[in-house]
Amino acid sequence: MATDDNKKGTDAISSVMSEKRKFPPPAAFSEKARIGSMEEYETLYKAAAEDPDSYWGGLAEEFHWFKKWDSVLEWDTPYAKWFNGGTTNICYNAVDVHANSWRKNKAAIIWEGEEGEQRVLTYGELHRQVSKFANVLRIAGIKPGDRVAIYMGMVPELVIAVLACARVGAVHNVIFAGFSAHAITERVNDSRAKLIICCDGTRRRGGSINLKNIVDEAIVNTPSVRSVIVLKVTGEEISMHDGMDHWWHDLMGLASDESEPVEVESEHPLFVLYTSGSTGKPKGILHTTAGYMVHAASSFRYVFDIRDDDIYWCTADVGWITGHSYMVYGPLLNGATLLMYEGAPNYPQWDRFWDIINRHKVTILYTAPTAIRAFIRAGDEWVTKHNISSLRLLGTVGEPINPEAWMWYHRVVGQEKCPIVDTWWQTETGGIMVSPLPGATPTKPGTATRPLPGIMADVVQKDGTPCGPNEGGYLVIKKPWPSMLRTIYGDNKRYEETYWSEFHDMYFTGDGARKDEDGYIWIMGRVDDVVNVSGHRLGTSEVESALVSYEAVAEAAVVSRPDDIKGNALVAFVTLKDEYEGDMKLREALRNHVAKEIGPIAKPDEIRWAKGLPKTRSGKIMRRLLRELATSNEIKGDVTTLEDFGVLENLREKEDES
Ligand code: PRX
Numbered sequence: 001m002a003t004d005d006n007k008k009g010t011d012a013i014s015s016v017m018s019e020k021r022k023f024p025p026p027a028a029f030s031e032k033a034r035i036g037s038m039e040e041y042e043t044l045y046k047a048a049a050e051d052p053d054s055y056w057g058g059l060a061e062e063f064h065w066f067k068k069w070d071s072v073l074e075w076d077t078p079y080a081k082w083f084n085g086g087t088t089n090i091c092y093n094a095v096d097v098h099a100n101s102w103r104k105n106k107a108a109i110i111w112e113g114e115e116g117e118q119r120v121l122t123y124g125e126l127h128r129q130v131s132k133f134a135n136v137l138r139i140a141g142i143k144p145g146d147r148v149a150i151y152m153g154m155v156p157e158l159v160i161a162v163l164a165c166a167r168v169g170a171v172h173n174v175i176f177a178g179f180s181a182h183a184i185t186e187r188v189n190d191s192r193a194k195l196i197i198c199c200d201g202t203r204r205r206g207g208s209i210n211l212k213n214i215v216d217e218a219i220v221n222t223p224s225v226r227s228v229i230v231l232k233v234t235g236e237e238i239s240m241h242d243g244m245d246h247w248w249h250d251l252m253g254l255a256s257d258e259s260e261p262v263e264v265e266s267e268h269p270l271f272v273l274y275t276s277g278s279t280g281k282p283k284g285i286l287h288t289t290a291g292y293m294v295h296a297a298s299s300f301r302y303v304f305d306i307r308d309d310d311i312y313w314c315t316a317d318v319g320w321i322t323g324h325s326y327m328v329y330g331p332l333l334n335g336a337t338l339l340m341y342e343g344a345p346n347y348p349q350w351d352r353f354w355d356i357i358n359r360h361k362v363t364i365l366y367t368a369p370t371a372i373r374a375f376i377r378a379g380d381e382w383v384t385k386h387n388i389s390s391l392r393l394l395g396t397v398g399e400p401i402n403p404e405a406w407m408w409y410h411r412v413v414g415q416e417k418c419p420i421v422d423t424w425w426q427t428e429t430g431g432i433m434v435s436p437l438p439g440a441t442p443t444k445p446g447t448a449t450r451p452l453p454g455i456m457a458d459v460v461q462k463d464g465t466p467c468g469p470n471e472g473g474y475l476v477i478k479k480p481w482p483s484m485l486r487t488i489y490g491d492n493k494r495y496e497e498t499y500w501s502e503f504h505d506m507y508f509t510g511d512g513a514r515k516d517e518d519g520y521i522w523i524m525g526r527v528d529d530v531v532n533v534s535g536h537r538l539g540t541s542e543v544e545s546a547l548v549s550y551e552a553v554a555e556a557a558v559v560s561r562p563d564d565i566k567g568n569a570l571v572a573f574v575t576l577k578d579e580y581e582g583d584m585k586l587r588e589a590l591r592n593h594v595a596k597e598i599g600p601i602a603k604p605d606e607i608r609w610a611k612g613l614p615k616t617r618s619g620k621i622m623r624r625l626l627r628e629l630a631t632s633n634e635i636k637g638d639v640t641t642l643e644d645f646g647v648l649e650n651l652r653e654k655e656d657e658s
Pocket of ligand 1: 274321322395398399400401422423424425426427428448509510511523525526623
């Protein structure tokens, strides 16, 4: 029989990282910020916790409603109805409201193409284009509730297509333009989309990818699709099929620019976005209109403390949730000016981002740790040769940021004057859940800090009881929030099992975490990435952080393989900065470094040098592949989402071979 202590040994996640550096918000920032101190944050958090209806209801008051709601929340675990009885239109709130105000001639979208082309769409012009395209959708027979798949590169028309869907009450299903024909077929069939909107091609690193050919291949097996609308971007050769394919510009030529937004109910579905689960087919995460609108807009306002003179740049593709909430809806609902860049961060060379920031005087940059680590590897000189002093706030999202990468972002990009908002959230949460408020929260490298007001996030043990300070556990959300997913499209059972079966009446995020003595939440990675080594469960991201904090290391991924004695052994795949060579001496130094940073328990049992790590097209390391390699030295599983197949070859080399 296991004793209590033994049980704790297997169930609790051991957290062994300690980060002592702390950065208060710069006084100049706090003075002007909406929330300028921790006291203000605490007061707001407490008020929202005590009376969530007033808190969320108050935020909802700021929008245009055709009819006001009857109740803020109706909750029948795990199904929510937010602002029930109300009717609104998110496109009206994101576009018309500003086009009808002094912001009519303010830039909504500043677009830069990969070859340096520039386009600016004011709110007035965006309104005209979206209204016209909404009429195109009507001509194509799209009715409220119909699903529309969008498969386009990063051009303003992608945003126009998304907003036009919302305007007519259609449900958009954006499919990232890096996905294959098979992935499109799967997503289109699961959502039974009637229409696909695509481009002829999209530019990438000086070349182009023919998207229309991929759609042609995909729709051989999609019986629900009635038509395809094609935007001309690259002008490359494509085939247009009579009766099925239509040019965007031809249809726009027929459409008037007067279009009434459709009045939809609060819970009217807004979009489906597919995300990978731990196994099986992708999950269609369903978000609905009013609740999503309220949280996407208000979280954007608080976390980025947006001002009318900001130039805000989120580098995410609209094909991901970050692109939905913080490239399109959040900024536009706030009447902000957003920058949209079509291409790759290293095209034509590694200074493209910093060059863009300098030329457009970008004030807020929101990007991902994987990009930051790539920039570190490329070298500081690409950044420092540009004047990026316009920046006032930096953000990160998508995965834990290693403290050393955070420090580099702070020092080299933020020039030690910009607060960093490390924002934790998920496709499922619709909006940011845990994040510093830049004028209030002292930050520590590597933590997303505290939950936003209204978000009851906590770290609990397996039985649902809260963990003590620094005790590793499971990140849960204890109360519904407006932008929560409503279900997995067409699969309520999977929705209930994935998110609501692990803990009683709490949403389970799938992430391991700990709360430190200040109540700051440290994400320890997905629970699937948590390994049990000698009875201690370790977050592999913590070991990765330790490795990356070593001078020679550019990037690291740590996975486990079964081990007879320890239960699991840790295998680290390590990419070195260009000027370093991997050898036995460096391996030993790295092991000792990890032992010093975390403790001997976390020492990788094996270190493999990797020229690159296998990543999905969104930049996430495919740990599943690494686990397979670490265990059997071969890959049997699905690799269709892998960005670069070349990286797999050199990863097979075992430790004793170099
Ligand atoms: O594990 C967490 C990690 O990314 C997961 C959500 O992935 P996705 O749905 O693709 O959405 C990414 C963009 C919101 C989370 O369960 N994650 C996201 N942000 C952070 C993070 N891990 C640590 N720190 C973050 N800031």
